[in-house]
Amino acid sequence: MSSEFEARGIGLWRGDRCLCRELSFDLGSGTILQLAGPNGVGKTSLIRTLAGIGRLDEGKVLWNGEDARRSAAYLSELIYIGHHNGLKAHLTPEENYAFYRTIAHRPTEVSAEQALMRCGIAGFKDRPVALLSMGQKRRAALARLLAARARLWLLDEPLASLDNDGVELVAGLLKTHVSAGGMAILVTHQPIAIAGVKLRQLELGQTA
């Protein structure tokens, strides 16, 4: 199995603190990597860097063997859902979804109605996001996973504020994604069980 995604010798410094050095791993079709480690160890910094947003101090991120930083080929295969939801508080979940589908590299045919139904917030689709609960906002953000075709999902704390049903939802979305040949990197503290998929773990904070 070839590994499309490869991180080679990653080193991250924030201020005068070294978050990681010489970190290398790869990811092939159908695999999920879980980034673990105590709070403040640099998981969010790492995943933001992998998404091409955070600063990369050492090493390389490769997509199909080519440098992934700001490469259109990489970005068109990527969905990143960060710590922040990326939703506009004054727009409804439906409008937010429609916006992200329009600016997606390769939008899917999934309508806002269908996506929000899948994420269990169809009943709130025309209320401003500001009026939703934390968990509902997270669900509205996760709906974006259905808006674009992408092989790599980078999810920072996807389970934050979600109830048990929401955790099931994320597991279900990941299972569908992985069985279609996708891959994902998750930052999460909670154990997440995905039937038939083996989670690889990467523990941060042991290097340096």
Place this chain on the structure above:
Amino acid sequence: MSAPFGALLGRDIRLAYRRRGELAMPAIFFVLVTALFPLGLSPQPELLRSVGPGVVWVAALLAGLIGQQTLFKGDFDDGSLEQLTLCPMPLELVALARVASHWLTTGLPIVLLSPLMGLLMDYPGEAMGTLALSLFLGTAILSLLGAVGAALTVGLRQSGMLMPVLVLPLAVPVLIFGAQAAAQAARAEDPAGALYLLGAMMVLGISLAPFAIAAAVRVSLES
């Protein structure tokens, strides 16, 4: 490429409309500041006529700065900005769309209100077109300049006064030529030279500012 640009512009204008109370602030500020001068100085027509162009221009400059700080702040805080760096449209175009929506919602109302403020300062009616035209070009340049400042300071926690301090010195040439064009028109002289210079500055701004804004946004998001 044009679909994402239109979607972003549409999103911003829709957002501005949802918060139209906030949106009206720069225009109200512009009217209030201009209206303070006849009260603070003295309402003699000769005096107002001589300071009028400068007053209207300074008021427009300050009003334009209001709300400019939040140009990228909202998108930065809620995580939309990092999403926009990942979309297929170059970040330079994202910046241009944000500037365009900011100008449409703050600069344009100021331009439209300027004849009214000219009237208040006893500005000659036949020169009103030039006043509005100079402000049309000027507010566009200020939106571009302000966006560079906003992008540079978006990641800072206490950026309160930093952005105006960064941007106002850069706005001085715009103010000089803008107010000069308006004053020349009021004296029935030909304002073409100053207007051409403003036009040139706007073209320069539209072609260079998006690159500066995009670079500043990238740096702000990096840490």
